Amino acid sequence: MRTSSARAVRAGRRTVDVHRPDKVLFPEDGITKADLADYYRSVAPFMLPQLRGRPLMLERHPDGIDGPRFMQKDTPDHYPDWVHRVELPKEGGTVTHTVCDDTATLVHLADQACVTLHRWQSRAATPHRPDRMVFDLDPPEDDFEAVRRAAHRLGELLDAIRLPSALMTTGSKGLHVIVPLDGRGDFDDVRAFAHDVAETLAAAHPDELTTAPRKKARGDRLYLDVQRNGYAQTAVAPYSVRARPGAPVATPLRWDQLDDPATHARRWTVATVLEQARSTPWEGAATRPRALGPARRRLDALR
Numbered sequence: 001m002r003t004s005s006a007r008a009v010r011a012g013r014r015t016v017d018v019h020r021p022d023k024v025l026f027p028e029d030g031i032t033k034a035d036l037a038d039y040y041r042s043v044a045p046f047m048l049p050q051l052r053g054r055p056l057m058l059e060r061h062p063d064g065i066d067g068p069r070f071m072q073k074d075t076p077d078h079y080p081d082w083v084h085r086v087e088l089p090k091e092g093g094t095v096t097h098t099v100c101d102d103t104a105t106l107v108h109l110a111d112q113a114c115v116t117l118h119r120w121q122s123r124a125a126t127p128h129r130p131d132r133m134v135f136d137l138d139p140p141e142d143d144f145e146a147v148r149r150a151a152h153r154l155g156e157l158l159d160a161i162r163l164p165s166a167l168m169t170t171g172s173k174g175l176h177v178i179v180p181l182d183g184r185g186d187f188d189d190v191r192a193f194a195h196d197v198a199e200t201l202a203a204a205h206p207d208e209l210t211t212a213p214r215k216k217a218r219g220d221r222l223y224l225d226v227q228r229n230g231y232a233q234t235a236v237a238p239y240s241v242r243a244r245p246g247a248p249v250a251t252p253l254r255w256d257q258l259d260d261p262a263t264h265a266r267r268w269t270v271a272t273v274l275e276q277a278r279s280t281p282w283e284g285a286a287t288r289p290r291a292l293g294p295a296r297r298r299l300d301a302l303r
Contacts, residue, residue, distance in 0.1 A: 007021040009107050011106070017111065019111055021037070026065055026247050029246060031247050040106040044106050046238075047239040047240075050119070051100045053099060055086055056098050056099065056100060056117050056118065057072065057117075057234045058109060058117060065245075069243065074097075083108060084100070084101045084105070085097065088124070090232065097124070115242070119235065121235065122183075122187075122231075127231070130187055131181050131182070131289060132178055132179070133178070134194075135176065136176055136224075137175045144173075146222050147174050152258070153205065154201055155177065161298040162295060165179050166178045166180070166252065168252050169263075170242070171236065172266070180288060180289040181289050184291060187230050190229045190292065191226060195226050198211045198224035200299065209224055210224065239273065242266075246269050247271075248269050249268050254279075
């Protein structure tokens with residue numbers, strides 16, 4: 001039953017209630033829960049192809065981004081029956097993950113104050129076979145010039161071993177470099193390969209890059225993080241809003257946009273990202289999956 005504190009939102013074939021629509025989630029910007037739902041409904045044509053069939057971890061901020069944060073894996077029983085779920089194994093049991101396959105689910109998640117969606121690198125149907133490899137370029141400070149240099153170097157190395165790659169701002173400090181895979185390898189194969197790529201790059205630029213997981217060991221070097229390439233590990237989903245002032249968005253971009261002086265990790269926001277999304281920045285290389293076998297041989301020849 002709808003109440004006066006709920007707003008009905010048409011989302012595809014369904015109508016979804018957004019409760020307490022005037023609840024402010026981003027205090028500095030005045031962005032409400034209704035605004036968040038409207039954003040996710042508008043970006044759905046670009047975001048859903050990146051989400052369909054993938055288990056999610058949901059980052060919820062029911063009291064706004066200045067309040068407590070909840071990282072939700074298990075789907076609550078009160079979610080509507082039409083929300084897609086998948087039960088997957090974990091150590092000692094199972095987890096029933098939410099899978100976002102339609103606009104109505106995006107709007108429902110906004111109603112739950114889910115600000116950010118984090119996706120698996122594999123699909124629910126083949127959970128142990130990743131079809132994405134992710135390199136997270138994480139600078140020690142908010143230094144995007146260091147990120148820019150690292151992205152170029154990583155892109156050149158991936159080109160040398162003939163792996164297509166795509167760029168995405170994280171909406172925080174860095175970039176993700178994403179390689180589409182054919183899904184034949186398992187997570188151990190993919191993480192080992194990503195680790196060797198990162199080690200090769202760090203060895204060539206030891207004063208600027210590191211693969212050290214511990215912050216104390218990194219110093220002022222950029223961290224080449226490959227830890228997201230593991231079973232049940234997640235990375236921020238394209239077009240997800242980040243819980244930061246200004247409501248920045250994790251945004252796909254073209255390689256030729258990397259050197260634009262206006263480009264930085266938080267360049268695009270809920271107010272500006274749609275024009276970028278409509279430019280289809282991931283057409284071409286970002287959609288051509290590859291096997292790792294030939295790339296492994298080329299990488300070993302370089303090391």
